[in-house]
Amino acid sequence: MSFSRFEIPLRTIMTPGPVEVDPRVLQAMSSPILGQFDPAFTAIMNEVMEMLRQLFRTSNRWAYPIDGTSRAGIEALLCSIIEQGDKVLIPIYGRFGYLLAEICERYGAHVYTIECEWGNVFDPKEVINEIKKVRPKIVAIVHGETSTGCMQPLKEIGEFCREMDVLLVVDAVATIGGTEVNVDEWYLDGVIGGTQKCISVPSGMAPITYNDRVEKVVLSRKKVERGIQTDLDRSIPSTGKTIISNYFDLSQLQDYWGPRRLNHHTEATSMLYALREGLRIILGEGLTKRFERHRLHERALVAGIEAMGLSLFGDKKRKLPTVTCVNIPDGVDGESVRRMLLHEFGIEIASSFGPLHGKIWRIGTMGYSCRKENILRLLTALEAVLVYHSVRVNRGEGVQEALKVYVEQSKVMNAGW
Known part of the structure; x- marks a missing residue:
């Protein structure tokens, strides 16, 4: 059986994602493969982290991509901080609020939701009043809802969450790189992006950032494996708590992206080249x-x-x-x-x-x-x-x-x- 030559039709893509990819990004993807622990490659990893800090407008220590689509980044952040029975409040004003709720439920959270009519967003005071009633550990919310074309104001919500010691996790997949996302100024604890939208890189990576408040929760759920030094020097999730995904475990990913460089998975080499070039273009534009x-x-x-x-x-x-x-x-x-x-x-x-x-x-x-x-x-x-x-x-x-x-x-x- 023979197959025809691989040809892709030319398209002008005007959807909410994926979008057209800058030719410079495609060129970067054709670069030779490096080993994931090659000093040249780990230098690229460090550059990407610094570029992401600038993109997210944050001084957070942790800013790196999850290998997978935007949903992978959302799941990684949420599953690494949710424990069985945790209260999570999710304001829903479109399809992707329901996605946040489903992911939280799958990891054992007690999910509370408030909803408004599609085509509108919440007055921040509505969300704040619900936080006062529910007293959640986490508020998870979409910044830009592509299903309705609406954008939720976040700063006032972020300020109140910080006052109440509530973690605020934000899906900024449709906004990062295209409009203001000010992580530190808005008091956002954890934020997820996606490469396939305003960053204009192929789908397949989910840049995330999170602060020391999130990291504290992540690290509280680790213990050294039976007190024994293993060949991987790996920590595993604590017993008696919700099981954390192995692939999406931020504690292990920190060991991979941090100075220890402990093997977690084989990094998506060409995609990281693409992300670096996409971020370089964004920051070069300003x-x-x-x-x-x-x-x-x-x-x-x-x-x-x-x-x-x-x-x-x-x-x-x-x-x-x-x-x-x-x-x-x-x-x-x-x-x-x-x-x-x-x-x-x-x-x-x-x-x-x-x-x-x-x-x-x-x-x-x-x-x-x-x-x-x-x-x-x-x-x-x-x-x-x-x-x-x-x-x-x-x-x-x-x-x-x-x-x-x-x-x-x-x-x-x-x-x-």
Whole structure:
């Protein structure tokens, strides 16, 4: 049996992840393999840790990637601090809040949830009042909910959690590298990112950071194996407590990423090259400028969508700048529109989940995908596809309004020279 030559179709990816990968990252991935304890490779590990501290805006000792997708990072952080019967409070305002709840339940936590209507977020005072009632050990919350295109304010919640000695764990998968995530300033104890969104690296790593408050809990759950020096000099989870995953055990990963360099798993060499290059690009651009770039292209996209005659889903005041949710016009087959965009124009956008499935489209403007040519191409193609589907749109207006945003921005930039 023979197989055809390996060929991947060219796509303009405008989903909430995965997104397009910078060519410089792809080039870095083709570099020769090094052994995981080669000094050249451990030097790369150290560089990645320092770059992640800058990305997360933290002075935490621990900032490193979990080998696995974003969900792996979430599970690693939660399973390493949850013990049987621990109270965990999870405010849910979209699909990924439910994921946090499921993971916590699987590790034996007593999970408390509060929910608000999809398309909204919580007033921080609502969360604070629930913390007062529940008195949890952990609050776990999503920062940017890609299923609804909304972003939850965190600073006030973080301050109160610190006052109450509650650990605050944050899913920042959709926000890190694309908008403000200020770990230390917002009093976030543990934060999880993902490579496949605003960092613009292929899916497969989950950068995390956590402070000494989290580390204290992690280390309290270790004991030396029967008091015997083993060939691995390894610590194992304490007996009588919830069993910690071996692969996701942060105490073992600390030994691997720390100066001891104890073998835990074989590091994903090429992915670490990719992450290093992706982080180098981000820091080279500058976080403030990068966030401004994401806001600019968001403004252009929103201006184009609304000028076309379409409407946005959700509370605009709490909009996630890296994801734009568009209401599907009445009577329109949203999946048919998506298929035509993909097959006729090579552009991919996303549908949504649960109660929003078939009701909204989700458009990602993340990382390397967040470019002017992508925005203009999408608006042009979307108008053409909607006209084909007999949707009454303001023809030509969408692209023109987006162009106005870019032209005005150019005038501002030129005035600054």
